[in-house]
Amino acid sequence: MSLHKPWRTRIGALSVVLCGTLASTLLTAAGARAEDSTWTVRDQPDGPRAELRLDRATGSLGLTVSREGGTVIAPSPVGIVTERADLTSGLGFLGRSDRSVDEHYRTGAGKTRSRTVHMRESRFRFRTAAGARLDLLVRASADGVAYRYVLPGDTGNVLREASAFTLPEGASAWLGNYRKDNENLFNAYSATGAPAGEYMMQGLFRTKGGYALVAESDVTGSYSGARLVHDTGSPTYRVKLWDEQVQVKGALTTPWRAVVTGDLATVTESTFTDDLAPAPKVRDTSWIKPGRALWTWLAGGRPAGRSLEMQKGYVDYAAARHWPYTVVDAGWYFDPDQWDVTDPGWQSHSWIPELVRYGRERGVGIQVWIHHRDLDTAEERAQWLPTLEKWGVKGVKIDFMDSEAQETFRWYDEILPETAAHHLLVNFHGSTIPKGIQRTWPHVMSLEGVNGEEKKTNTAQHLTTLPFTRNVIGSMDFTPGAFHRPNRPNAASDAGELGLSALYESGVQNLAGTPESYEARPVARHFLEQLPDVWDDTRLLAGEPGSSAVLARRNGSRWFIGGTYAGTAHTAEVPLRIGAGRWLVETVTDGPAGLVRTARVVRGGDALSVDVVADGGFAAVACRWAPGRTSCDR
Template sequence: MRNLIKNSLLFLLLPILAIGQVKTVSSQNGKLVLNFYVDQGIPSYSVEYNKNVLVEKSPLGLITNHGDFSKGMTFSTAKENTIDEKYELERIKVSSVHYQAKEIILTLSNEKKQNIDFIFRVGNNDVAFKYALPQEGETACCVVEKEITGFNFSQNTTTFLTPQATPMIGWMRTKPSYEEEYNADEPIGTPSKYGEGYTFPALFHVANNGWALVSETGVNSSYCGSHLSDGTKDGVYSITFPNAQENNGNGTSQPAMSLPGETPWRTITVGDNLKPIVETTVPFDVVKPLYEPSQKYKFGRSTWSWIMWQDNSINYDDQVKYIDLAADMGYEYVLIDGLWDKQIGQDRLPALFKYAQSKGVDVFLWYNSNGASNDAPQGAKYRMNNSIARKKEMKWLKENGVKGLKVDFFGGDKQETIKLYEDILSDANEYGLMIIFHGCTLPRGWEKMYPNYVSSEAVLASENLIFTQRSNDLEAFSASLHPFIRNAVGSMEFGPVLLNKKHNRTNDGGTTRVTGDVFQLATAVLYQSSVQMFAIAPNNLTDVPSFAIDFMKKVPTTWDETRYIDGYPGKYCILARRHNDKWYVVGINATKETLKVKVKLPMFADKEITYYSDEKGNKPEMKKLKINKNGETSLTIQTNGGVILTN
């Protein structure tokens, strides 16, 4: 990694800045403007883009048991830097990033002469900010009682949000687990479903002016995960700490900080269209790796029996069938899911591991993270929540050649739960294990912070297509949201590509898929995760078109480039991803009408490409298509259907 911080300048601000003066920072291209204010001792900020206000004057500050940094504030000093960094990161939407931003560190003092730094990074489409508290005198720690930070949007704004769940509700009291439905284009200030506010990320459409995606990043064991409050009638959404009842009431909801200490980054990505939202890398730009990888980790594709064959399939013979399926597909992994401790037995697992390895397939193994936080019964339990048991288990896993774990059932954002995520990750790295989280919180820059972190669910994922017909009926709607919201800020372990028409073992019962085959293939590209647990089943080798299986044998899971092409969240999405020199352009349609749209695809200009489409009745077809020399073409996407173009 190269990190150049240039043009550092330290200067004293004029005394008049303490009386309602604005400090302005403009992006490198001049389109994004951050305004920082102190009015009558109260700090705030606003964000403009292309001379339009997207985030109106919004509150800033912290209240701690050490001091109040939200009022009675005066300027002390400011320091400006230019940030210029390059980094490589295989596990996100692009493999190589050049991050450039202007940084300003504003030091303010409260009435007790205690200092706080307001740190802002301003890029061409992103604002990131955090607070830093120094150690002053003998005080070496504090509790953050409240964060005043808010995001204020005008009354002509609509929202694309998913609610934070009430703690200890849902199946076996496992919520919140970031598995709620989204509402699209709701009026600003609409009350949340549970009265608990909204989870990150949060998308706002400021009519006629542009878009803003709000989230947070850099959350580790030194803080809690946060979410947004319900919006006020004036359109202000504030940072809110976890509900005290999360994790069965265990742990504090207010984060404790050692001093000097910093909060996580709050991020706002803005644009006059959706391209910056889909393509942003700000969750990773502003964070640093927390440790070195113990080895080079290998990413790729996986099969898993549980998604279609469910609990009863976690037996030795059925796992052999899915290992064979992975080998037939040329996949790198198989996931052996929950209940293996009783239905296979730990003594038999080494033989199963060896069989997989003999077929060129490595293993991910499922664990229940739960200790005393919820009632989720599946085993293996009590091996990830305790450091002694965890290290013993991971040593055994390494000795048997297991490559990764899928750890489930967390249900909370308290600081002690974030610490559990971090402890699992850091211990796993010592044993050469990759980690996927399920039933969990949103990842917040973790791909860069933790080198063995792979992905998180944190979405209403493919298992719900098995559980309810409603999820199937809403599948296209949900899919058209994720690239703009959930998957825009972090890897999403959805478990896509369900090629069975009926969601059961024998493809003749259960819930019914309403989307087309090509729609399903498209989600392999639409959803980004460097390890994909694909939901194909052994019967799909013979009961779907051979070109579908050939596509699934070749589709990659890591990307060098991602480009937004067209779309609107909740209606349709067309995007492009590149792996080496091969491009995949995918589109899906959630509207009730056939979608006809003209697109520019310069990567295919004057080339013959392979074109997959769901035709009328969502009948899958594949053909060759010549793109004109200008890279322009027209796409027709059926309702609940998809298209794929690839070179």
């Protein structure tokens, strides 16, 4: 299957078609004819097509997604049930209106900082015989289809959605079992053969119509987080809400149910879930600065969090590497030998201001870990956040929300503007997954929501699946670079571990190794010193979920490439899809005596041959070749 993006030239006449003959776009339920019960929404002739069908016998709705003549999502139920109305059947069509969605925005982090959005949106209006109203908003773009419910009246609390995704025959699936912090392995199944159970709302499917990543966007405290539920032998994955009842007062607009679809490159490079989210709510973004960080938890554990001297040593090491941050993890405010947080004068006892001063003198910003329970009330936030800003802390890593309940999303709604007001970057751990949050709140640098480097259960197959699932929908704090960890699945491949630093995107790339492990691997240290803090573009070069993944990310004129593989040792042939002309490519691979850095000249579009060890990988940097140029260093 082609890895190339669909042609994205915007055409003047957008294809939005009513299937069948419509005398008018404003029809009453009584006046609608049978042939008027199917409608199509499409942005481009070669893009995905959403087909909405109203079963006139039952008054129920179904949605189909197709692409290039193949079915991506088979007819799937659409509808919602509230305390006062069952909006899954008995619906009559009232009318339809259409508009174009054209936007441009910049993000603080992500696959690309500058983004242009073009979508077609159709609003379909329905009413039950009892007068309950339901509007269904459907959007289509070059890389996805999404829908959401709008309840214009006061219909009471939401009990459930009928929303589901039915896969066509023969579809494959990559799914992770659901858990409250979204930290589980992805595994491969057939779509019908996956075990019965609940799965994370980031399921990837391969169909004859292309790939489809099911996700959601724009989840706030007005609603509840969702997961996918599968029954034995069924091709259907139902949407289940965290809360038994979603509390609603007045009108309601639900989150988007999204299908990112296209060939594998289109899905991997997509920003569709961000594009669906509301516009940024932070006006002044000059203080928002992504960057690499020396993460001191895997490097030093809780003792490091309790020691100012150890933290100063990490600052010195980060400064020498030109890494802009260090992250002080758990322990710094729990040590009874330092100070007691129940003491009214606790702020004066912390050594964090001294560390901030020390780091500032060396060009290194300090970020700190803090437990959710210490920020879960307005009073606690009013104590902590101004204090951290006063100290000069650059960001907070907030941990252990462990919930996707409506109440938790209300907490996100409260803390996001508060952290922005105090100029604090945010990294959420033990959390939900992005769901468009980084567009609306660009100071959110990353979220965990991944079975990352800390875990001892990772597999090489999981590593190769993440670029096509979890990392598609937003920054992912996997924390690569822990060369000293013997239980990592690529333990025999330091080159593979190094490649993860470019393969996985995170606004704050928390590098998890020890200074000693970097010093023992000067080739890896050199690559990490060159690694940029932000990306201008991202391209999939090669890969297949569960087998391999090779991505190239551009900063300015240089491309950084990361590759990971599951399976036996072999020579990988990677298409250098980064532009025409000659490129100087420096690869880092595993050699008999350690990492090997090799420079060669390759033409854009040609294959880059790379030797990889079993369950291994590689890292590379490419720059324009010129006579006499032997390095891509700056």
